[in-house]
Amino acid sequence: MARKAAGKPPEEILLDWKREQASLKARVVDRDTEAWQRDPAFSGLQRVGGVDVSFVKDDSGSACASLVVLSYPELEVLYEDCRMVTLTAPYVSGFLAFRELPFLVDAVQQLRQREPRLMPQVLFVDGNGVLHHRGFGVACHLGVLTDLPCIGVAKKLLQVDGLENNALHKEKIQLLKAGGDSFPLMGGSGTVLGRALRSHDHSTKPLYVSVGHKISLEAAVRLTHSCCKFRIPEPVRQEQGGTKAKGVPPRSLRRACR
DNA sequence: GCGACAG
DNA sequence: ATCTTGTCGC
Numbered sequence: 001m002a003r004k005a006a007g008k009p010p011e012e013i014l015l016d017w018k019r020e021q022a023s024l025k026a027r028v029v030d031r032d033t034e035a036w037q038r039d040p041a042f043s044g045l046q047r048v049g050g051v052d053v054s055f056v057k058d059d060s061g062s063a064c065a066s067l068v069v070l071s072y073p074e075l076e077v078l079y080e081d082c083r084m085v086t087l088t089a090p091y092v093s094g095f096l097a098f099r100e101l102p103f104l105v106d107a108v109q110q111l112r113q114r115e116p117r118l119m120p121q122v123l124f125v126d127g128n129g130v131l132h133h134r135g136f137g138v139a140c141h142l143g144v145l146t147d148l149p150c151i152g153v154a155k156k157l158l159q160v161d162g163l164e165n166n167a168l169h170k171e172k173i174q175l176l177k178a179g180g181d182s183f184p185l186m187g188g189s190g191t192v193l194g195r196a197l198r199s200h201d202h203s204t205k206p207l208y209v210s211v212g213h214k215i216s217l218e219a220a221v222r223l224t225h226s227c228c229k230f231r232i233p234e235p236v237r238q239e240q241g242g243t244k245a246k247g248v249p250p251r252s253l254r255r256a257c258r
Numbered sequence: 259g260c261g262a263c264a265g
Numbered sequence: 266a267t268c269t270t271g272t273c274g275c
Contacts, residue, residue, distance in 0.1 A: 008273075053265075055266070091266085096265050127264045137264070155266090158264050208264085 008092055017095050018134065025136040027144045030211045034121065034149065037219040045072045048227060049120025050235025051107065051142065053087070053100040061086050065103035066239040067111060069120045075227065075234045079118045081107050082239070093158075094133040097141040108146045122149040122215065122223065124235045131185065131194035131210035133160050143213020150212030151220040152194070153233055157208055162188030172196070173206055180225045182209075195221050199228040207231070 008014070036044035049069045056062050062084065069079040083106075089099040104125075111119060128137035129152030139152030157165045163185055172183050179200035184192045185208070194210030195217060209221050227233040 055265090091263095091265060093263055093265085100265070132264080152264085154264050156264070159262075160264095 009090065014092070014095070017098055021097075021134050021136040021141070024141065024144050025134070028130070028136070028140050028211075029214045030130060030216070031214075032216045032219055033214045036121070037149070037215055037223075042072065042223060042226065045121055045223075047078065047118065047120045048072045048075075048122055048124070048223075048235050049148075050124040050126075050233065050237075050239055051104045052126040052236055052239050053085070053103060054239075056084075061088070063087055065100070065107055067104070067107035068235055068239040069111070069118050070227075070235050070238065073226070075229070077238060079111065079115060080239065081110060083107065096127050097138040101138060101141055101145070104142055105145050108142075108148070120148065120235075122151065123212075124151050124153055124224070124227070124233050125212055126153065126236055128152040128154045128158055128208065129194070129210035129212035131158055131160070131163075131208060133158075135193075137210070137212075139210065139212030147214075149214035151215060151224060152208075152210040152212045153224060153236065154208040154210075155205075155232075157185075157196070160187070161193065163193070169196075173204075176206060179203070179228070180222075182206075182221055185210075192217065197221055197224060199225060199231050199233070203228075203231040205231065207233075 032038055036042050047069050051067050053063050053065050064082050065085045066082040085103045091099050125139035129139035137152055139150045143150035176198035182195040182197040185194045187193045196206040197209050199207045209224050211217050224233055
């Protein structure tokens with residue numbers, strides 16, 4: 001019972017979603033807009049954020065939407081918000097935003113109202129930016145709706161526009177020797193959609209970094225590497241510790257989940 | 259039937 | 266969004 005009838009939504013809903021993606025895509029800015037993004041040491045960058053929706057159990061409707069803000073370059077927690085939510089839209093590859101985004105936008109708006117001084121200068125998003133079926137992944141979507149610089153960080157390759165996790169791709173991964181090494185992900189259309197990044201020396205499985213909004217791919221990759229103590233960038237990893245306790249030490253000052 | 263499948 | 270299973274497109 002409680003059998004989840006979450007198949008794919010009807011075609012007309014998907015068409016609506018595609019229309020919305022196409023319309024908002026025009027507002028994406030895929031270059032550096034802030035002075036710190038061009039600085040070799042990111043001087044001027046003081047706060048980096050991360051957002052994610054993580055699941056409590058296998059109950060696919062009940063989840064925790066969280067927003068974490070860390071100091072830069074220390075990567076210490078300045079703010080954490082974690083809210084239990086009930087997801088309604090099903091997960092459909094290419095439409096992740098329609099499942100998770102409303103809660104992430106809410107979290108940013110809450111922060112804007114309560115602690116505007118703690119607003120992050122860039123957000124890491126668990127998922128893709130322009131590396132997407134229609135060039136408008138969840139990181140672009142969140143960036144456009146909040147007007148914040150956003151970086152898409154995916155843990156596996158979204159095989160789109162001719163990109164394949166094939167033998168050649170795996171060979172290229174083998175050539176990434178040190179943390180910070182990366183190679184471009186060139187789509188069939190001839191444009192670079194993102195970069196595969198070895199996020200630190202002891203991680204063999206790369207991250208897939210793409211532009212979300214208001215940052216160049218080069219700055220996005222460099223900043224992602226600079227925020228990785230482990231494979232997953234600290235802003236995203238910290239908040240996943242809120243629900244999963246995977247090696248994130250418990251902090252005394254943690255906001256209660258609402 | 260077989261492989262792909264961001265989270 | 267995983268160690269899984271189901272669904273869809275080919």
